[in-house]
Amino acid sequence: MTGLRLIVVEDESLVALMMEDMLADLGCQVVGSFGGLAAAFAWLEGGAEPPDGAILDVNLGGEMVFPLAQALSERQVPFAFATGYGAISDERFAAAPLMRKPVSEADLLQALQRFRAAALSLPPGGR
């Protein structure tokens, strides 16, 4: 998974720290780590190069991550949800990959493989 550029959106900084470490251990580069929608949108819309994938906590201190998931979809950025809850409540994303918290390395690897596959299937010139 070396070289994948990823963002992490997670409101609990302790959990985010661990996710960042797990991703770094797997050879990924965490280019952004955000605790809420506002910070993530500011980064995404601030002209940063779109990442190769995103790990999204579903409930960010009461606000749902779905608007960001939608914005990522529009930019063809693949993502995976990480949640302590059951199924995804927003049916637009019912089919999106879902990782249970605490996230296991096996689940994370599977998500990263999808990100890699999506990156390879992009037309020359990228997103």
Place this chain on the structure above:
Amino acid sequence: MSSAAAPLAAPGSDPLFTLVETIEELSAARTVEEVAAVVRSAARRISGADGIAFVLRDDDMCWYLDEDAIGPLWKGRRFPLTACISGWAMLNRQTVVAPDIYQDPRIPHDAYRPTFVKSLVMTPVRPHDPLAAIGAYWAVERTPTEDEIIKLQVMARATATALENARMYASLNETLARRKFLLRELDHRCKNMLASVHSIADQTLRKSATPRDFVEAFTGRLGAMSRAHELLTRGEWGRAALLEVLSAALEPFGGIDGRRIRADGPAVALSPETAVAFHMTVHELAVNAVRHGALAGESGTVEIEWSVDMAQPRRALAFGWRERGGRPPASDPQRKGFGLRLLEGGLARDLGGEARLLFDPRGVEFSLEAPLSDRIALA
């Protein structure tokens, strides 16, 4: 077949039957609106009046909740108890009978001139402590029969029970909803806490040279988390005061004693999540101070200060931790451990602010600047 000749009147035409039916309907009503709907239609049928108003007491106001009449009355309006006849009936706990309202000085005639009303009966609901009133109005001057007055009073009694039921139902539903909410919250927090403990274990293990190191650091961090939660449980998972959080976090390190550890700042309230994050941050600072900083020797001090600059358009909390008089700190470590990363990235990240850790030769300094929000507010 005339109704007078019938041995049993058809349901709906016999006034007694109507009254019984109404009492049944009232006992099945579950909301104040349902009660009002029953009263409105039934009271008119039972009394034969040209109009009915159902008036709720709302502190020192009469609230004309609902009406059914041949012309508009005062539906939806509120008047002071002392300025209308329903208020008089409730305040004096008596039924008012006015065969000619314009001869009755208790009645505010101006309010009645635009209406059809010429005579009325107004009876309080639950006479010992009225919570509503039922008004029956006629378009002609007339003295109501004893029978009409009694029927209205019977209805008022049934209405009192129905209103009390409706209120009990509402409070029961509220309690149930609150319980459901709390269970969901608890579930969410449990999962978050387990995830946090998982993270702490993972992080602590990464930087521990020996199992003993791991146990010591891990136990300390787990203890800090547990004390943070204790504080929150005591406050029923509402907001926690920053000073309280600091006191709890520093207690294992000698506490805020005003000598070695001083803390000063305005009252600031933290959301539960932020309180835990603050607690963990201060714990890491204190552990570091005891190991390598101002609290390692006998003479060092820690000065904690915070303020909110009211002049700024975007109000922010400025929080500072300053160590003095201890050993000079080691320079900025190359390999950042969990504590350092938490200090630099934890709270600030959560709050959308900025944190700086400075290894000043005079002592470690930590500063955090975070905009006020629903997570962090002046109390």
